[in-house]
Structure formats: structure tokens, C-alpha cells
Amino acid sequence: MKYFKYINTLISTLLLVTSLVMPIIGHSETAVVVHPSNDASFSNKDIQRLFLGKSKTFPGGKTAIPIDQPMESPIRQNFGKSVLGKSYLQVKSYWARAVFTGRGIPPKEVNGDDELKKLVADNPNTIGYIDDSMVDSSVRVVHRF
């Protein structure tokens, strides 16, 4: 019985360590970023509406220009699942329906984190998302996932 107690303690410790370490080595966080002058606060739903074209202004009322990562990039697919609540194919279908019914145009796509960060740092109306490790003082983080 004593051995069982040691084994239980060992397994519990291993599980605890694994659960703490895995998120760090598994994948890094993504940061939703805006221009530093944009002091609006954003809920997940606010971000979802902006990137699905259901809202065209920031919570404070200023015109918003969402900027997307490349459609097939892992960060875009993770954004789709975590923030938009849609699979990659659902997002494709959603925008096809919006474009060909005249209801909207999908956000502009850029080539990656560097280009997106530069656009957001230069334009107070933009919003995008980049790998958290890329964040610096040129942008303001409003949400992490």
C-alpha cells in the first residue's frame, strides 16, 4: 500500500509539471493588437464582429480596419477557432457568401507578423493579431488567446 501511495504522488507531480510546461512548449500565445493611441477595450465578441464584417467601428465608435494573416497560416486557423468560433472551411464559406451577396469584403490579408505589426503601428484605425513574442511598444495588446 505504501508503494501505491508513492506512485500516486509521483504521477500527480508529473501531471502537474506537464500541465504547467506543455502550454509553454506547445504553442505560444497570440496577441490581438491595435495602435497605441487606441484606448478602447475589447471583448472577444467585439473582435469577432470586426473580423466577420458585422461591425465596422471600434467599441469607441472610430472606424475600424481589420487586418488578417494569410488564410492558410497556423495563426489564422487558430484565430478562426479561438476567436471567430469557426473552422477554416466555415470562414471560407462565410466570406464567399458575404462577397457574392454584396454584403461585405473580407479583411485585407498581409504576409505575416512583421507586415501586420507595421501596418497597425502606422494606422490608428487598424486592428490585427500577431504572435505574442512579436509584441513591442509600437502596438497595444487588447486581447490574448
Next chain:
Amino acid sequence: MKKTSNIASYLVLFLMISWLFAASSSAMELDSSKFRFSGYGTFAAGKVIDSEPDALFFADTPSGAFYDDRLEVKPETMLGTQLDVDLGEGLRLGVQMTAKGGTGFDTELEWLYLNYDIVPALSLQVGRVRIPYYHFSESIEVGYTYHWLRPPTEIYISAVTVMEGGKFIYTTHWGDVDIQTQVFGGSTDPVPAVIFSRKFDATIEAGLHKIYGANLEFTYESLSFRLGMTHAAANGFFQDNSNILGGGAGVVYPVNPETAKDDTYLSSLFYDDGKFLLGAEGWVKDSDTGGRNNPAISWYVTSGYRFGNWLPSLTYSNWKDKSEKAIGTGEIDQSTITFALRWDFQPNAALKLQIDNISTNGEPSSSLPSGLAPVPDLQFTNPANKAGNVDDLTVIAIGIDFIF
């Protein structure tokens, strides 16, 4: 549909509007980022595989293109291209051209509209726009956006799909529920009603002298619910080539928009969480053609489940009416069971297989000669020689829907 001969005038209008707004807006630069070119299409082939000899399946209502016992490619094959021009200051111009196999791949102007964002939540679209009758009406030609190769024909039956007019689109939210409202109005010129013309050996043209309506769509997470109503006053004519109405062969009966009215009330409910798909849609129609009351009800339920990039689904659809038709009293009761399989083999393209089994259980029109009797099937099955009825038919089609 406007034919190629009208395209030049639309293009001139399109270019004039582009120039007008380019010139009037000093803030706007017509660089390449202001233009967006995109498109969609379907390559499909199908045939009737189980029915009486000479049975037809009308796969495309507006053109009347049909499948029979030979493999046909034209009825559902089509290509659409779209140009969106951002004119600045909340203005956007859209033009969409299509070429459809059902009409011999003639180039047609599908849309030409100007979209203006009055305020961020409210926009106005004016021009030649698609009529937002039902859940998929505005995107019905973009097969990539749904799981079937062809939506249930009992619901998506309209020969007139595009109007000259406008619509207001208002987007808001209530808590976590997104709400979109459309209020629309317009009219169309009469177009040939190909299927009915063929069915009744007549020359029929039908249009909408006036159409207006509204719809509301609520979206919460994976759930969307839509309510809508449409009022339409019809115009056009019925030329009785074989004297089935008894007034003489070749007599033309005009459709009076004061008495030929059509009110449709619609609701739809869809759930799609990326794995499980469940949907239902139905409408009730209260029509009046020259003092004859023609109520009808149509609905479907559909369900599917995604296994990776594969989406098999089953759909049951039905149309039922009991009406005083223009050619006597009759009843249509048509049902379709549809198996559809969608495979997203590429991010921009889906391969689809669809098998429809259609059956009818109605009463033939009371005033037709028994040898003619094209009712009770709706408008999808009809022997080429008009010598009898088809009460059961199976059609298979395979195709690729794509966007670019």
C-alpha cells in the same frame, strides 16, 4: 436576364459611375487595392437514372435546363465573375457577370449595384440585385457556400431571381445575438417561364410588377434563425398555343398585376458548429392569380456530419398545395429525399455527389384532357412527349463547386 446586347450599356454606366466618384473624391486614389476581382463556378454532370422513358428533371428553374436519361453537363455548369470597386467615402460598386450552361453560356449581367454605408451599421444597395426571398436565395448560384450540389427545388423554385431596385441592410446586436435586417423593394421585366411553357404547350412570360419585403436574421454562436416576408404583384402573359383553356388556340391572356398577387412568409433555422449541421426552412405562400386562390406550403429539413473534409447529408423536402389553378382545380404534393456528399479536397473547391429521389402524390388538374394531365408533379418531372405523368424519379449529379 439581360442579354449580351445590354451589357455594353451597363458597362458604360459602370465606368461613368467609377469616373464620377473618382473625380469627385479628392481623397480617393484608384489604385489596385481599390479593386477586388473574384469569382465562383460549378462544373457538374447529371442524368435521370430511374424513371419512365423520356422523363425530365428540370435542374435549373430560370433557364428550364433539364437532365434526362443521357449524361448532361450543361444544366448546372456555370461561371460567375465579380468586380468590387471601393469608391471611398462608404461607397462600393459591384458588378457580377455570369455564363450558364442552361442558357448556352451567353454572358449575362447578373448584378450591378452601388452600395453606400449611410452610417456604419446601415447600408443601402441600389441597382440590379438578387431578391432575398429565402435563406440561400442571394447566394444560390454560389454552390461552394452550401452542402448540396443543388438546394431543395421545392423551396428554391423562383424563375425570377433578380430585380431592379434596392435594399437597406441594418446590422446590430443584442447582447451576444447578432441581428441583420433587410428591407427591399423593386420590380422586374417579364422573363420566359420556360418550364411552365414547356409543360402546358404555351408561351408564358412572368415578371414582378412590384415586389417588396423584409427579413430579419438572428445569429447566436452556431445558430441562425431567419424570418421574412415578401409581397409581389405579377405581370406577364399566357399565350395558349393548344387551346387548353378553351378560348381558342393562340389567344393571349395577360396577367393583371392588380389581381395576380403573391405573399410569402418564410422562416429558417440552421445550426452548424463545424462538425454537426442541422437545418430547416419553410414558407407559406398565399397567392391569387386573377381571383383564383393558390395557397401553398413548402419546407425541408437537412442534417449532416463532417468527417474531416467529408460532409455527408440527408435532406427531406416537400411542396403541397390545393389550389384553383389557372387551368382547373388540382393538387400538387411532391417530396424529395436527397443524399448529398461534399468533399473539400481543396481550400477553394468542393467535389459533390447528389442523389435525389422525387415522388408525387397529387390530383391531376380537373380541366385538362386526360392524355395531357401534366399535374400533379410540380415542375420538375415531365415526360417529353406529354403523354403521361411521372410519379417517381431519381436523378444523380456530380460536380465541383469552386471560388477564386
